[in-house]
Amino acid sequence: MSGGEADTFLMAAVQRGDQQAWCELIDRYQGRMLSFARRMLAERSEAEDLVQETFLGLLRSLPTYDASRSLETYLFAILRNKLHDYLRRRQKGQRQSLDQLDADEGAEAWIDAETPSGYLADQEKVAAQRSALVAGLRQWVEQCTEQRRFQDLIAIEMLVVLGLRNKEVAADLGLTEPAIAGIKFRVLEQWRKLTSDAPGAPEWQEADLARDSTVGRIWREEGISCLKRSTLGRHLLGVLDDDWSVYIDFHVHQADCDRCNANLEDLRGEDERDAASHERLRERCFASSVGFLSRPVE
Numbered sequence: 001m002s003g004g005e006a007d008t009f010l011m012a013a014v015q016r017g018d019q020q021a022w023c024e025l026i027d028r029y030q031g032r033m034l035s036f037a038r039r040m041l042a043e044r045s046e047a048e049d050l051v052q053e054t055f056l057g058l059l060r061s062l063p064t065y066d067a068s069r070s071l072e073t074y075l076f077a078i079l080r081n082k083l084h085d086y087l088r089r090r091q092k093g094q095r096q097s098l099d100q101l102d103a104d105e106g107a108e109a110w111i112d113a114e115t116p117s118g119y120l121a122d123q124e125k126v127a128a129q130r131s132a133l134v135a136g137l138r139q140w141v142e143q144c145t146e147q148r149r150f151q152d153l154i155a156i157e158m159l160v161v162l163g164l165r166n167k168e169v170a171a172d173l174g175l176t177e178p179a180i181a182g183i184k185f186r187v188l189e190q191w192r193k194l195t196s197d198a199p200g201a202p203e204w205q206e207a208d209l210a211r212d213s214t215v216g217r218i219w220r221e222e223g224i225s226c227l228k229r230s231t232l233g234r235h236l237l238g239v240l241d242d243d244w245s246v247y248i249d250f251h252v253h254q255a256d257c258d259r260c261n262a263n264l265e266d267l268r269g270e271d272e273r274d275a276a277s278h279e280r281l282r283e284r285c286f287a288s289s290v291g292f293l294s295r296p297v298e
Helices: 003-015 019-038 044-060 071-092 098-112 116-146 150-160 166-173 177-195 214-222 229-237 242-254 258-269 275-293
Strands: none
Touching: 003 019, 003 071, 019 044, 019 071, 019 258, 019 275, 044 071, 044 275, 071 258, 116 150, 116 177, 116 214, 150 166, 150 177, 150 214, 150 242, 166 177, 229 242, 229 258, 242 258
C-alpha cells in the first residue's frame, strides 16, 4: 500500500470514529511534524504543544475534510498556521488567533455577497479551480522527474519559490538568459495542455512564473514539488543517481523546503529517537483528542 493509499484508509477509519486508526495516524506523522516545529522553536515542549494542537485541528476539520488533498500537506498547513499564530502572539502580545481572523474574513465576504448561497457557490468554484490547478502542477512535476527534466524543475523552483530573476537563474544554472526564457515558454505550454480541460483554466502568462503570483503562493502552500518520503529515504541511503541527488540537494538546501527538511530530520532520527519520548508524545496527542472521535463523521 502506498503512502497516499495508507493515508486514505486511515482517514476513512478515523472519520468512522476508529480510535486505533487515529493512534496509527498520530504515530505516522508526529515525528516529521515535531521536526518541522522544532526548526522554528527552541523549546521541545513548545513544539510538542503545537503538534498536539495540530492533531486537534485536523479532527475539528473532519466534517469539511477534502480527501482529494494530500494529508501531509493538510497537516503541515495546519501546523504552519499554528506556528505563525504562536510566534505572532509571543512577539507582539496576545492577538486574535488565525482561526478567528479567518472566520472574520469569511463573515465579511458573506455579508458582501448577494446571498449566502451565492457566496458558497463562489467558494466552491474557487476550490474546484484551485484543486484542478494543483493537480495539473503536480502532474507536471511528476513528468519532470520521470523524464529526467530536473533542470526545468530547478529553474521553475528558482522563479516561483526563491523569487529569482531570469538573469540570476541563468547565472546559477550556467545558462544564458535566452535559454531561461526558452524554458519558461516551454513550461507554460506544458501547463496549458495539462490544465486545458480544468474549470476556469488560467491563460498562463510569464507573470505566473514569479514568487508573488498565485502559482507561486499555491506552489509553496501545497508543496507542489515536495518529495515523497520514500524518495527521501532512498536519498539518505545513497541509492539514487546523481541527477536525483543534485535536485534533492537543491530542493532541500537551496530552496530550503521546510517540509522535506522535517521529513529528512525525522528519517535520520528514526534509529536514534528516544522511544519513550516518542511514545509519550503519541499518548499525549491521542488522549487530548480522542474525545472528538466519540461520534463518527456522517
